[in-house]
Amino acid sequence: MNKPLILVIEDDKAVRTLITTTLKAHDYRFVEAISGEAAILAATSYNPDILLLDLGLPDMDGVEIISRVRTWSNMPIIVISARCEDADKICALDAGADDYLTKPFSVDELLARLRVTQRRLAIMNTDTSGSEFVNGNLRIDYAAGCAYLGGEEMHLTPIEYKLLCLLSQNAGKVLTHTFITQKIWGNAWENNIASLRVFMATLRKRLESAPDSPQYIQTHVGVGYRMMKL
Amino acid sequence: MLSATNSRQEHILVCLSSAPSNARIILTAARMAAAFQGHLTALYVETPDSSAMTEEDRNRLSANTRLAKKLGANVETIQGDNVPYQIAEFARLWGATKIVLGRSAAGKQRFFRKTTLVDRLIAIAPNIDIHIIPDSTSNHKYHQRKTKNKLPAFSVREAAKCALILLAASMINMVFYSLGLTDASIIMVYILGVLVTAIVTDHQIYSIISSVLSVILFNFIFTKPRFSLHAFDAGYPITFAVMFLAAYITGSLAIRLKNNAHQSAQAAYRTRILFDTNQLLNRAESHNEIISILAGQLIKLLNRDIVIYPIESGSLCEAMPFPADEHNTESIVLTDKDRTIAEWVAQNNRCAGATTDMFSDSSSLYLAICINRRVYGVVGITMNGGKLDSFESSVLLSMLSEGALALENEKNAREKEAASLLAKNEQLRANLLRAISHDLRTPLTSISGNASILLSEGSSFDESTRHQLYTNIHNESIWLINLVENLLYVTRIEDGRMNLNPSVELIDEIIDEALGHINRRGRECTIVVKKEKDYTLVRADARLIVQVLINLIDNALKYTPQNSDIHISVRERNKLVHVSVQDNGPGIPDSEKEKIFEMFYTGVSHTADSNKSLGLGLSLCRSIINAHGGTITVVDNKPTGSIFEFTLPSEEVSIHE
Known part of the structure; x- marks a missing residue:
């Protein structure tokens, strides 16, 4: 597979250099933009595969850039924000971002996120409307309404199954608590957010009960959950 | 006025009047104030008679007022009938130490000497110095209002009482006469009748009439010749005169006794209501509470609708209506005009509205709630039920002063608290900056x-x-x-409190997240997580609790030797989730256990990283846990090491399938 083209939107020179140096060292192709306007322009003209977007741009709100890009493209967007700003991250994710990186981040973290997103790209490029989802040992037959782990059928409650489907259809993308409860219960009431914690814990337990089983579901404390594409 | 006030500045009170000699008195008072280096207050007591003042008097009064102002006096106007009482009350409330009066006001010695203003002032305010300035040119007399001696409207009821008592006395005397008792007994019965009349009727005129009638009846019925106004005995005119005098004096004494009883009852009531107000105001905790207590007490006293305009940071706030009848909240209608009057009152610190010279077409009387010339609000009193009597207005003024004092104290307390909070925050910031820049x-x-x-x-x-x-x-x-x-x-701690965004969280997720952020720094150690049950839910701000755990685990790593064991355990007791982090390091000496949670405390023990600790971590942990309503403690682990344990409120969840 070709290395994807990455649009790096970051106004701070030192951080931008850090990112581009890392990308160069790992043979990624990239384009730089230092402002919101330039970013929109570059996104339309280069049609990159992945957007790396700093939320604190001087000229434009990061969330606005996401919504504008989302009007015409589904390209994965990874937002970069300072920690302690959970609210901003959740806003960005709800606006359509796929993942986030928290400053200060390590080079390894950046590369890991890019790999996850590349896998997500792979899913998006293959037929996603199919009736089957396969991820490692996990197989979901949407048409039959069944999930299998290592060939054995999983015994899931209706809510657990709905959760599994929602996560699998958005594999690689961080889903916020609000988004999930909206999709499952139709609202984001406090009590449902509490229920979500429990269902997610039981679902994880079923998926990852085997000692050598890989981690399918990632928890993002204070933000949401994500199914990892293995 | 001795030791208590010696240390204080002198406060001289001079009484303004429309008398021509008043200017001299004001000048003398001003000189006294300068000599004592005290302040000067000029007081004008506006009586209901003041409105009937001549043009000349009015001009003189305003000239005197201007003079007082020019001499640096605070000019105050109060209202009331009872001038000495008002002066004494004002002097007491404003802490005046000397009162300066003109001789004219003091009154001249006459044969049937009436109690003068000074006498009464001395009686009411015995511990204030009163200076009298002699003034021979005075043609202006102090008039006590004569309402008490004015003829009351003729009352059939009172007259009937008199007639009945006289009739009863005459009947008894008929019986005595037939029994052959002497004139002396008959006269005694009539005098008794006058005494009873004086007690049961409300005006002296009835006892005077009774005295006269008793004499006439005695003459008519019991002296020879009977049933005529003639008297044969030459001694009778003397008897009649003595009898009249005896009856009159007895009656007068009875009335004075009655009035004294009435006055002392009023004084007792006044003391009680002021005491109550004072108690209630002392107990009040907020600005609004003070206002409503004041309004409630005013309603209790006056039984009229009350409106209070509080003054906050120099401007008049929205009116707060307090209807006398709680169920009739419609009774208070406020217009822009009311507000205008209230603003005028607040600015000029004078009363206005009904029964005063200013805005006298208004239906309400407006008074300033003020102390030491600082106005804390304006109170409006509906005057539909007629004007206030002197007793009511004097208690009203005292009550307003109490209210103003309470408001002032409350404001001072608030400012002090804000200042100390600011100082504390500043101190915290300064310490933080110092610690940071150093470390x-x-x-x-x-x-x-x-x-x-x-x-x-x-x-x-x-x-x-x-x-x-x-x-x-x-x-x-x-x-x-x-x-x-x-x-x-730490920056999220504002005003000593931390802002939380709590939600329902699985403690397991929080612990996993914290473990993911631990900086092992190449240290070998085993971290074991023990849980009592699978899903323990807590109500917490997840990010902050993650930080607490990171700090606790980091500390455990930092202060224990290589290859140590760290245990994290979770248990739930009484709606509280206890999370503990225990290590088997050297432990913490008892003397340090409390101190380690203090900000910028960095301990004395030497560890590998001892040069690098701001003493922020544990104090932050305590702030976070306290903000969640929990506690954080440290105890010794057996055989060695420490156990840090914190609690969080647990959360039950009803599962929605």
Whole structure:
């Protein structure tokens, strides 16, 4: 597979250099933009595969850039924000971002996120409307309404199954608590957010009960959950 | 006025009047004030008679007022019938130490000497110095209002009482006469009748009439010749005169007794209501509470609708209506005009509205709630039920002063609290800055030093040396990152309290997240997580609790030797989730157990990292846990080590399938 083209939107020179140096060292192709306007322009003209977007741009709100890009493209967007700003991250994710990186981040973290997103790209490029989802040992037959782990059928409650489907259809993308409860219960009431914690814990337990089983579901404390594409 | 006020500044009160000699008195008072280096207050007591003043008097009064102002006096106007009482009350409330009066006001010696203003003033305010300025040219007399002696409207009821008592006395006397008792007994019965009349009727005129009638009846019925107004005995005119005098004096004494009883009852009532007000106001905790207590007490006293305009930071606030009848909230209608009057009152610190010269067409009387010339609000009293009597208005003024005092105290307390909070926050910030600027130098020196060596002479080092320098830079920057994390959370502490965004969280997720952020720094150790049940839910701000756990686990790693065991356990008791982090390191001495939670406390023990601790971590932990309504404690682990345990409120969840 070709290395994807990455649009790096970051106004701070030192951080931008850090990112581009890392990308160069790992043979990624990239384009730089230092402002919101330039970013929109570059996104339309280069049609990159992945957007790396700093939320604190001087000229434009990061969330606005996401919504504008989302009007015409589904390209994965990874937002970069300072920690302690959970609210901003959740806003960005709800606006359509796929993942986030928290400053200060390590080079390894950046590369890991890019790999996850590349896998997500792979899913998006293959037929996603199919009736089957396969991820490692996990197989979901949407048409039959069944999930299998290592060939054995999983015994899931209706809510657990709905959760599994929602996560699998958005594999690689961080889903916020609000988004999930909206999709499952139709609202984001406090009590449902509490229920979500429990269902997610039981679902994880079923998926990852085997000692050598890989981690399918990632928890993002204070933000949401994500199914990892293995 | 002796020792208590000697230390205080003198406060001289001069009474304004429309008398021509008043100017001289004001000048004398001003000289006294200058001599004593005290302040001067000029007081004008506006009586209901004042409105009937002549044009000339009015001009003189305003000239005198201007003079007082020019001489640096605070000019105050109060209202009331009872001038000495008003002066005494004003002097008491404003802490006046000397009162200056003109001789005219003092009254001249006459044969049937009436009690003068000064006498009464001395009686009411015995501990204030009163200075009388002699003034021979005075043609202006102090008039006590004569309402008490004015003829009352003729009352059939009172007249009937008189007639009945006289009739009863006459009947008894008929019986006595037929029994052959002497004139002396008959006269005694009539005098008794007059005494009873004086007690049961409400005006002296009835006892005077009774006295006269008793004499006439005695003459008519019982003296020879009977049933005529003639008297044969030459001694009778003397008898009649003595009898009349005896009856009159007895009646007068009875009435004075009755009035005294009435006055002392009023005084007792006044003391009680002021005491109550004072007690209630002392107990009030907020500005609004003071206002409503004041309004409630005013309603209790006056039984009229009350409106209060509080003054906050110099401007008049929205009116607060307090209807006398709680169920009839419609009774108070406020217009812009009412507000205008209230604003005028607040600015000029004078009363206005009904029964005064200013805005007298208004239906309400407006008074300032003020103390020491600082106005804390304006109170409006509906005057539909007629004007206030002197007793009511004097208690009203005292009550307003009490209210103003309470408002002033409350304001001072509030300002003091704000100032101390500000000082505390400033102190915290200053400590923080000092600690940071001091302790950041070490890692920054290391980073910049290592980087500059690598830049200038990097090529001359061998691979392993260079690697060591890179590692140092990396480690120091990681330490800085952790520090900045904690600092960011410290900035969320505002006014000593932390802002939380709590939600329902699984404690397991929080612990996993914290373990993912632990900086092991190459240390070997085993971290074991023990849980009582699978899903323990807590109500917490997840980010902050993650930080608490990171700090606790980091500490456990930092202060224990290599290859130690760290246990994290979770249990639920009484709606509280207890999370503990225990290590088997050297432990913490008892003397330090409390101190370690204090900000900027860095302990005395020497560890590998002892030079790098801001003493922020544990104090931040305590702030976070306290903000969640929990507690954090440290106890000794057996056989060695420490156990840090914190609690969080647990959460039940009803599962929605």
